[in-house]
Amino acid sequence: MTEPETSQRQENGTPLLEVRDLVVHHGQLRALDGISLTVFPGEVYAIIGANGAGKSTLLRTIAGLHRPTSGSVLFDGKDVSGVRPERRATQGIVMVPEGRRLFGSLSVEENLKVGATYARQGPWTIERVYEMFGWMRERRNQLTAQLSGGEQQTVAIGRALVANPRVLLLDELSLGLAPVIVQRIYGMLPQILASGLTVLLVEQDVSQALRVATHIQCLLEGRTTLEGRPADVTADQVEAAYFGLAAAAAAGPAGEGSEA
Amino acid sequence: MAWVNAIIQGILTGGLYALFACGLSLMFGVMKVVNLAHGDLAVVAGYIAIGVITVTHVPVLWSVVIVVPVMAVLGYVLQRTLIQSSLDRGVLTTLIVTFGLSVVIENGLLQFFTANSRGIGAEMTLVTSSFKIGSQIEIAYLLLLIFAVAVAVLLGLQYFLSRSKYGRLIRAVADDKEAAQLAGADYRHVFGIAAAVAFGTVALGGIAFGMYSDLDPTTGTDTILLFAFAAVVIGGLGSLWGTLLGGVVLGVAQQIGAQINISDELLAGFIVFLVVLVLRPQGLISRRAPS
Amino acid sequence: MSLATQTAAGRTENFRVTRSRRNVVWTGAGALIVVVVLAFFPYIVYSGTTAILVQAFIVLTVASMWNLLAGYAGLVSVGQQAFVGLGAYFVLILALHGLSPFAALPIAAIGSGVAALPLWWLVSRLRSGYFAIATWVLAATIMLIIEKFTSIGGGSGMPLPGFTGMNPTLLTAYTYWAGLIVTVLALAGIYLLLRGRLGLVLTAVRDDEVAARSSGSRVGLARLLVFVVAGVGCGAAGAVLAISQLQVQPSAVFSIQWTAEMAFATIIGGLGTIEGPIIGTVVYMVLQQTLQSYNAWYLIILGLVAMAVALFARRGLWGLVDERLNIRLFPVGYWLRPGKQGGP
Numbered sequence: 001m002t003e004p005e006t007s008q009r010q011e012n013g014t015p016l017l018e019v020r021d022l023v024v025h026h027g028q029l030r031a032l033d034g035i036s037l038t039v040f041p042g043e044v045y046a047i048i049g050a051n052g053a054g055k056s057t058l059l060r061t062i063a064g065l066h067r068p069t070s071g072s073v074l075f076d077g078k079d080v081s082g083v084r085p086e087r088r089a090t091q092g093i094v095m096v097p098e099g100r101r102l103f104g105s106l107s108v109e110e111n112l113k114v115g116a117t118y119a120r121q122g123p124w125t126i127e128r129v130y131e132m133f134g135w136m137r138e139r140r141n142q143l144t145a146q147l148s149g150g151e152q153q154t155v156a157i158g159r160a161l162v163a164n165p166r167v168l169l170l171d172e173l174s175l176g177l178a179p180v181i182v183q184r185i186y187g188m189l190p191q192i193l194a195s196g197l198t199v200l201l202v203e204q205d206v207s208q209a210l211r212v213a214t215h216i217q218c219l220l221e222g223r224t225t226l227e228g229r230p231a232d233v234t235a236d237q238v239e240a241a242y243f244g245l246a247a248a249a250a251a252g253p254a255g256e257g258s259e260a
Numbered sequence: 261m262a263w264v265n266a267i268i269q270g271i272l273t274g275g276l277y278a279l280f281a282c283g284l285s286l287m288f289g290v291m292k293v294v295n296l297a298h299g300d301l302a303v304v305a306g307y308i309a310i311g312v313i314t315v316t317h318v319p320v321l322w323s324v325v326i327v328v329p330v331m332a333v334l335g336y337v338l339q340r341t342l343i344q345s346s347l348d349r350g351v352l353t354t355l356i357v358t359f360g361l362s363v364v365i366e367n368g369l370l371q372f373f374t375a376n377s378r379g380i381g382a383e384m385t386l387v388t389s390s391f392k393i394g395s396q397i398e399i400a401y402l403l404l405l406i407f408a409v410a411v412a413v414l415l416g417l418q419y420f421l422s423r424s425k426y427g428r429l430i431r432a433v434a435d436d437k438e439a440a441q442l443a444g445a446d447y448r449h450v451f452g453i454a455a456a457v458a459f460g461t462v463a464l465g466g467i468a469f470g471m472y473s474d475l476d477p478t479t480g481t482d483t484i485l486l487f488a489f490a491a492v493v494i495g496g497l498g499s500l501w502g503t504l505l506g507g508v509v510l511g512v513a514q515q516i517g518a519q520i521n522i523s524d525e526l527l528a529g530f531i532v533f534l535v536v537l538v539l540r541p542q543g544l545i546s547r548r549a550p551s
Numbered sequence: 552m553s554l555a556t557q558t559a560a561g562r563t564e565n566f567r568v569t570r571s572r573r574n575v576v577w578t579g580a581g582a583l584i585v586v587v588v589l590a591f592f593p594y595i596v597y598s599g600t601t602a603i604l605v606q607a608f609i610v611l612t613v614a615s616m617w618n619l620l621a622g623y624a625g626l627v628s629v630g631q632q633a634f635v636g637l638g639a640y641f642v643l644i645l646a647l648h649g650l651s652p653f654a655a656l657p658i659a660a661i662g663s664g665v666a667a668l669p670l671w672w673l674v675s676r677l678r679s680g681y682f683a684i685a686t687w688v689l690a691a692t693i694m695l696i697i698e699k700f701t702s703i704g705g706g707s708g709m710p711l712p713g714f715t716g717m718n719p720t721l722l723t724a725y726t727y728w729a730g731l732i733v734t735v736l737a738l739a740g741i742y743l744l745l746r747g748r749l750g751l752v753l754t755a756v757r758d759d760e761v762a763a764r765s766s767g768s769r770v771g772l773a774r775l776l777v778f779v780v781a782g783v784g785c786g787a788a789g790a791v792l793a794i795s796q797l798q799v800q801p802s803a804v805f806s807i808q809w810t811a812e813m814a815f816a817t818i819i820g821g822l823g824t825i826e827g828p829i830i831g832t833v834v835y836m837v838l839q840q841t842l843q844s845y846n847a848w849y850l851i852i853l854g855l856v857a858m859a860v861a862l863f864a865r866r867g868l869w870g871l872v873d874e875r876l877n878i879r880l881f882p883v884g885y886w887l888r889p890g891k892q893g894g895p
Contacts, residue, residue, distance in 0.1 A: 367848075
């Protein structure tokens with residue numbers, strides 16, 4: 001990160017979400033190896049990287065579903081590393097998990113109602129979600145298990161929005177969805193941001209991420225390989241950071257090969 | 261006509277079995293807990309009712325008003341402490357701990373109350389009287405009342421689960437407790453509520469059984485637990501009304517068995533249970549396969 | 552067995568694979584001495600003591616079987632009393648037809664093992680909670696069926712024939728030795744079984760069932776074998792029970808109390824180790840003997856302790872010892888030790 005860029009971001013105020021030297025293990029495996037990041041209010045911060053790079057682990061740790069081995073997560077300047085996930089949600093960190101994870105035996109509206117049960121005060125209501133996603137109102141009594149992938153994704157986002165988060169975590173929105181649907185969903189981001197939210201997202205589709213993000217960070221095998229604004233990085237830089245080609249070129253024949 | 265009577269008796273006892281079963285079904289459906297002490301808790305409720313009646317001399321049916329809430333609170337506490345700790349350590353531990361609880365309860369009751377069986381409200385006309393339809397069909401008022409209570413409880417549970425905030429939370433947590441956490445719900449608390457409801461219904465079942473038959477320290481494991489589980493399995497896990505259907509099937513099977521040979525009542529029920537367990541473990545009304 | 556491995560840094564190191572950390576020959580010799588000493592007991596102690604020991608042998612045998620099922624195969628059975636009862640009734644039936652109960656013992660054990668096959672077919676596809684309840688129902692059902700036959704005593708049971716005119720001292724001695732032999736065979740059998748392929752398969756399943764299946768392990772077969780062995784063991788214990796009680800009563804031999812005893816003894820001693828049930832049985836017998844006059848108390852205390860152990864000291868008493876001293880009396884695992892090439 002370059003100096004002028006940091007100070008420009010700092011003009012936006014204090015960081016909303018901060019991660020410092022996060023180390024997370026899955027059993028014996030070191031999934032995150034000293035990750036740091038800073039998200040300022042109003043940003044769309046995208047984390048990219050290949051499968052197994054640790055992106056989802058990072059998001060899940062921020063949401064409170066994983067305990068880090070070391071390092072900390074700060075929200076609004078306060079250390080939330082020991083706070084349970086449900087409390088983080090009520091404090092304003094709400095995640096849309098990978099794979100949607102809707103409540104399959106509940107209807108669309110019931111899913112939203114659950115999301116709203118412990119909601120903070122704020123602009124988002126179930127009504128407003130219905131306004132944003134036109135089709136939902138008519139089908140609000142349908143079981144979510146009967147919806148298409150794209151529809152489920154929007155319900156999952158709606159469920160998170162009605163909790164009135166301050167930072168919305170989006171984990172792999174594009175997974176299993178047609179590109180056209182993905183674009184349409186990401187097209188909602190401006191509306192979401194306009195209501196005062198900040199977005200931290202994890203995305204496998206690099207070009208999609210570059211299109212929507214204000215800031216980008218690339219992970220490879222648990223470490224940060226690139227950081228910056230989309231406008232400031234070249235396609236080659238991203239490719240190299242994503243695949244770790246530069247690292248592979250430096251190591252010997254027995255070194256880590258990487259494949260997306 | 262004796263057969264018709266038997267079938268009617270069987271259907272009505274199904275209500276009693278449904279009272280035992282719905283709590284078990286709830287706990288298994290929501291928390292994935294097979295509470296091997298489930299039957300013994302019904303017996304405990306019965307003994308508490310006996311104690312309350314003996315000490316305060318309240319009318320028998322009023323003891324329900326006292327015992328059910330007490331058991332519900334006990335359920336919440338037990339879930340948040342003992343059962344949650346067991347769940348955190350795995351299925352094996354949960355089975356061992358609930359089995360241990362069952363043994364401790366039974367032997368505790370044995371130690372303090374002796375092995376003598378006791379009834380509730382044996383002197384009440386409600387308990388002893390019945391009416392006849394024709395010459396062969398005799399229906400005990402108590403059994404009819406228990407069946408009505410069971411239906412009312414199931415209706416109440418259905419309403420609670422489908423319309424109320426906690427009912428929704430319970431269903432959500434049962435579907436995906438992690439996603440519920442992300443929505444701000446503490447699943448441990450929701451589990452506690454579910455356990456409270458389960459214990460409340462099993463308390464009703466225990467008191468009903470004490471009035472219909474007799475209670476002794478081993479009734480919990482000799483009869484109640486297996487009947488409850490049979491009703492759940494036959495009816496189908498995940499279906500509330502399935503517990504009534506399962507209870508009815510069990511009751512009818514038992515009565516038919518008794519018609520064939522008076523001592524084969526229990527055996528007939530168990531055989532039907534085993535047959536369903538082997539051939540169709542998901543039950544007659546299945547919403548999801550047993551995991 | 553030795554293997555050469557390539558480490559990340561590229562150097563070659565040699566390891567050898569051994570069965571235990573220390574030389575186990577002395578444990579084997581020790582075990583032999585214990586057994587021989589025990590064998591002489593009828594000559595040196597009172598019959599009251601041998602009677603207690605017979606009880607201990609029965610508990611140790613069934614506890615070892617429960618440990619095999621739950622600790623190694625992950626099968627929590629709450630119905631092993633079915634096999635205890637079957638073993639007792641096999642002996643009774645054969646004795647009624649003129650065979651000496653002692654001769655009937657091995658037949659009863661095998662018969663219980665054979666009976667385990669159709670029972671396994673009934674419950675094998677069920678998991679954890681369902682499996683537990685199913686075994687319980689099976690035991691209850693078997694008891695109800697047996698109670699229908701008045702020729703073997705019906706609901707109230709009957710005395711065991713075949714010992715009339717026998718010298719009582721001789722009878723207690725033979726009963727004692729029968730119990731000792733059954734226990735030794737049970738422990739030895741379990742040890743040998745777990746040392747071989749079965750042990751490997753079961754450990755793999757314990758760690759990761761899906762991986763074990765996909766690597767070709769015959770998981771279903773392993774579990775079936777364990778269930779049958781447990782049937783044989785519990786049946787043998789039931790046979791010894793019948794002989795020691797000189798009568799067979801359905802409510803006694805099919806009682807759920809057997810499961811309580813075998814489960815609690817195993818858990819307190821240490822689930823998943825062969826040594827665990829031994830320690831657990833000792834604890835059980837001590838508690839039972841000291842609290843006997845207080846009726847149900849010993850089961851209450853046993854139950855509470857077992858629950859506490861399951862929650863807070865999962866590896867039981869033997870686990871506490873094992874962690875400190877690192878001994879395995881019955882080594883069934885493997886250790887990787889640095890060593891020279893071509894080591895033992």
